[in-house]
Amino acid sequence: MAFKVLHLSIFILFLAKLSLSYEPRNHEVDALISIREALHDPHGVLNNWDEDSVDPCSWAMITCSAENLVIGLGAPSQSLSGILSGTIGNLTNLRQVLLQNNNISGQIPPELGTLSELQTLDLSNNRFSGVVPEFLGQLNSLQYLRLNNNSLSGPFPVSLAKIPHLAFLDLSYNNLSGPVPKFPARTFNVAGNPLICGSRGTEGCSGSAIAGPLPFYLNSSSGKHKSKKLAIALGLSLSLVSLFLLALGFLWLRQKQKGKVILNISDKQEEGLISLGNLRNFTFRELQIATDNFCSKNILGAGGFGNVYKGKLGDGTVMAVKRLKDMTGTAGESQFRTELEMISLAVHRNLLRLIGYCATSNERLLVYPYMSNGSVASRLR
Structure with a gap:
């Protein structure tokens, strides 16, 4: 028994034991x-x-x-x-x-x-x-x-x-x-x-x-009337582009005389990027100076897509600069465009709005307002 x-x-x-495990x-x-x-x-x-x-x-x-x-x-x-x-x-x-x-x-x-x-x-x-x-x-x-x-x-x-x-x-x-x-x-x-x-x-x-x-x-059919309108629009566009290039060349010559470049990195803005809303198109040099040449002491955080730096513009505006890594080439440009479009369209009462960006031949950066108390993730909870 x-x-x-x-x-x-x-x-x-x-x-x-079996049920507990x-x-x-x-x-x-x-x-x-x-x-x-x-x-x-x-x-x-x-x-x-x-x-x-x-x-x-x-x-x-x-x-x-x-x-x-x-x-x-x-x-x-x-x-x-x-x-x-x-x-x-x-x-x-x-x-x-x-x-x-x-x-x-x-x-x-x-x-x-x-x-x-x-x-x-x-x-x-x-x-x-x-x-x-x-x-x-x-x-x-x-x-x-x-x-x-x-x-x-x-x-x-x-x-x-x-x-x-x-x-x-x-x-x-x-x-x-x-x-x-x-x-x-x-x-x-x-x-x-x-x-x-x-x-x-x-x-x-x-x-x-x-x-x-x-x-x-949309790809549209082009009759004679549309062709004439297109020719006029193209002529006006070329005139405006020419004036813009002349002004850009004048500004470049003036900027060239102000001092040496901090790093030997091309500051030419990438062509073909989408312009959304009132986003400011920063130059790479502006962001270099604002972040003290991306000094490690200004790093606010790091992640899989790059580091975030604290920066200060000449007018005293404090901002957070996200410097994306591995963003060169066709795939990188597509990713940057996607993120730029999505962030620009995002609406949330606690989500900081994107204020600008920078795109050169080998750099992609996003600029946000600086938030001193906590992260974006903490604000969204």
């Missing part, structure tokens, strides 16, 4: 592991995604909220290929997906349409094919959508015009066709789609006229 009681006690202790699987971990398995990762940037982990917040390319929920997936310019798994729809708290400048192919998964919290989706410069899914029109929180430079085809997705808070849309350089509806987006781009209504070879296509409060870009 005593032996049976002992045997039963040991069995109960074993079951108790069991930890339920995190559904976000499962979803991310499925995403990783569907991708080819030549640089191993996703190697620390551990399927036995219960907390993905320490993983590379993942951003979490204060409640340890996955809200961001960002792996731009990492040479990823393969397909984007539909299990991304299980990351129900996602607010940001940044997978631009990779080689991901296949169709855009319909499960993305279930992410009700999604605010930013950038799949540009990949190899996605098929139609632009109508389900993207269900993303009522979406503010920034970039699908340009893929191989998407089919009719222009009318559902996108129904997204209430969409501020930026880029579908350029695909193979879309048909009419383009009116958009609430403040900036949108459909250039490089030869079958869009208004392009050459699409006469007789009927649809809504295109309108928007800010500039948008």
Whole structure:
């Protein structure tokens, strides 16, 4: 009898230990592991995604909220290929997906349409094919959508015009066709789609006229009347550019006489950058002087994208200068443009607005107001 009681006690202790050691699987971990398995990762940037982990917040390319929920997936310019798994729809708290400048192919998964919290989706410069899914029109929180430079085809997705808070849309350089509806987006781009209504070879296509409060870009047919207007506009533009270059040359000659350059770094502003709102375009020399040549004693913080320095302009204005690293080349310029556009469009009662930027042939910098008490992250909690 005593032996049976002992045997039963040991069995109960074993079951108790087993139940205590069991930890339920995190559904976000499962979803991310499925995403990783569907991708080819030549640089191993996703190697620390551990399927036995219960907390993905320490993983590379993942951003979490204060409640340890996955809200961001960002792996731009990492040479990823393969397909984007539909299990991304299980990351129900996602607010940001940044997978631009990779080689991901296949169709855009319909499960993305279930992410009700999604605010930013950038799949540009990949190899996605098929139609632009109508389900993207269900993303009522979406503010920034970039699908340009893929191989998407089919009719222009009318559902996108129904997204209430969409501020930026880029579908350029695909193979879309048909009419383009009116958009609430403040900036949108459909250039490089030869079958869009208004392009050459699409006469007789009927649809809504295109309108928007800010500039948008569309390949349009050019008749004689339009050619004349274009010639006049081009002539005026060339005259203005000539005057601007003369003024710039005069200012450069004056500046050249004021003293020597602190570092032998080109201060020529990068051409082709987007001008947004009232952002100030700083010169690199201005920011060098303001930060005491980016002295280490002025470093406010450091991260994966570069250091942040405290700086002071000649008029006494104190600011924070984010000096981005590894931002040269085509991929770097695209990343810089994306960040500049997104930050300029961001609206939050506690979020500091971007006040300026600097872009030279080998430097990318962002300028914010200096905040002496705490970080931006602490203000957003």
